[in-house]
Amino acid sequence: MEKRNEIVMYLLFGVLTTVINILCYVFLREYLHIKYILSTTIAWLISVVFAFLTNKKYVFKSNFTELNAVIQEFFSFTFFRVVSLGMDLGIMVVLVEIIKIDDFIAKIAANIVVVIMNYIVSKYVVFRTKRVNE
Incomplete structure (x- = not known):
């Protein structure tokens, strides 16, 4: 039951992270007139920081509070989110450009892979209960 709750919480905060990402983008683009790439x-x-904080506290319930441990978790989390961004883009290119799948379908497929990968990496690498150097 605990594993199921963890997955539900992960998906809930994933949706909230997506909403924050979109709202921040709209605010920056439409109200502050910042170019779309920036x-x-x-x-x-902003959404990665939100995801880190919520995953740490509510999803994986990491108890590390020492600054070095939190920094290690944050950089590990961010590193793997950059990797997942690259995976997302790579999958999109392969599916859309090479296999010729509709980009919307490709985006859904890519995001399924990325969400699963992010969950596994967060659970077993970023927020694991024991650190190697402890």
């Missing part, structure tokens, strides 16, 4: 980057950064 708006996308800032919105992505």
Whole structure:
């Protein structure tokens, strides 16, 4: 039951992270008139920080509070989110450009892979209960 709750919480905060990303982008683009690339980057950064905080506290319930441990978790989390962004883009290129799948269908497929990968990496690498150097 606990594993099911963890997955539900992960999906819930994933949806909230997506909403925050979109709202930040719209605010930056439409109200502050920041160019779309910079708006996308800032919105992505804000949503990654939100995802880190909520995943740490509510999803994987990491108890590390020492600054070095939190920094290690944050950089590990961010690193793997950058990797997943690259995976997302790579899958999109392969499916749309090479296999010729509709981009909307490709985006859904890519996001399924990315969400699963992010969950596994967060659970078993970023927020694991014991650190190697402890």
